[in-house]
Amino acid sequence: MHTSGAHLLAMHQAMLGALGPSGWWPADSAFEVVVGAVLTQNTSWKNVEKALTALNTAGVLSGPALLALPEEVLARHIQPAGHFRVKAKRLRNLLVWLEDRCGFDLDQLALQPLDTLRQDLLTVKGVGPETADSILLYALGLPTLVVDAYTARILHRHGLVPEDVRYGELQEYCMDRLPQDVALYNEFHALVVRVGNSCCKKRTPQCAGCPLEAFL
DNA sequence: TTCCAGTACA
DNA sequence: TGTACGGGAA
Numbered sequence: 001m002h003t004s005g006a007h008l009l010a011m012h013q014a015m016l017g018a019l020g021p022s023g024w025w026p027a028d029s030a031f032e033v034v035v036g037a038v039l040t041q042n043t044s045w046k047n048v049e050k051a052l053t054a055l056n057t058a059g060v061l062s063g064p065a066l067l068a069l070p071e072e073v074l075a076r077h078i079q080p081a082g083h084f085r086v087k088a089k090r091l092r093n094l095l096v097w098l099e100d101r102c103g104f105d106l107d108q109l110a111l112q113p114l115d116t117l118r119q120d121l122l123t124v125k126g127v128g129p130e131t132a133d134s135i136l137l138y139a140l141g142l143p144t145l146v147v148d149a150y151t152a153r154i155l156h157r158h159g160l161v162p163e164d165v166r167y168g169e170l171q172e173y174c175m176d177r178l179p180q181d182v183a184l185y186n187e188f189h190a191l192v193v194r195v196g197n198s199c200c201k202k203r204t205p206q207c208a209g210c211p212l213e214a215f216l
Numbered sequence: 217t218t219c220c221a222g223t224a225c226a
Numbered sequence: 227t228g229t230a231c232g233g234g235a236a
Binding site: 040041042043044082083086090125126127128129130131148149150167201202203 | 219220221222223224
Binding site for chain 1: 233235
């Protein structure tokens with residue numbers, strides 16, 4: 001029986017009621033979501049915004065333009081996002097994949113079955129499960145849930161999962177207990193990140209006034 | 217000065 | 227299983 005099923009959905013509703021809709025992903029286009037998904041690896045969104053702005057200002061925020069850049073020039077543009085040399089490689093890997101699979105036509109990509117598309121995405125060096133799911137959900141609108149360090153920390157502190165839970169197990173835990181709904185998956189992860197940043201901080205949790213305080 | 221957040225590879 | 231990759235903000 002799933003008492004914790006109602007629990008996780010109730011947590012979602014509590015976060016939504018307290019914080020309001022998030023309007024994620026914060027990007028102007030699906031392509032920008034893809035770029036942002038790589039840039040935000042292990043990095044706060046604040047720094048990613050600086051990098052995206054730099055790419056926009058340089059007029060290279062498109063697949064062909066980014067692929068035409070020498071890797072070191074690309075790296076310099078995305079420098080504010082950190083890990084910029086490795087991310088320049090990862091971004092190029094993903095751009096090559098996108099060009100090959102769909103010629104940068106993301107709508108066409110979204111026509112493929114979710115499972116095979118996800119497996120295919122994971123073959124790209126630099127695209128792990130979180131980046132893949134971010135692209136699938138936020139750029140392509142496909143029904144997969146993004147989980148991350150915030151999700152693990154919040155659910156662990158509420159006694160729902162082990163501290164060192166693996167990505168796949170955490171994702172399965174959540175998806176088993178939430179309605180299969182793209183809009184809900186979209187909002188759930190956005191709310192988790194907001195709560196993780198503002199209340200459920202790693203070192204100094206601010207439980208007083210947290211939307212999830214009643215669930216402790 | 218310390219803290220934070222994914223992925224690949226040894 | 228541990229380490230490299232790097233920045234911006236507390």
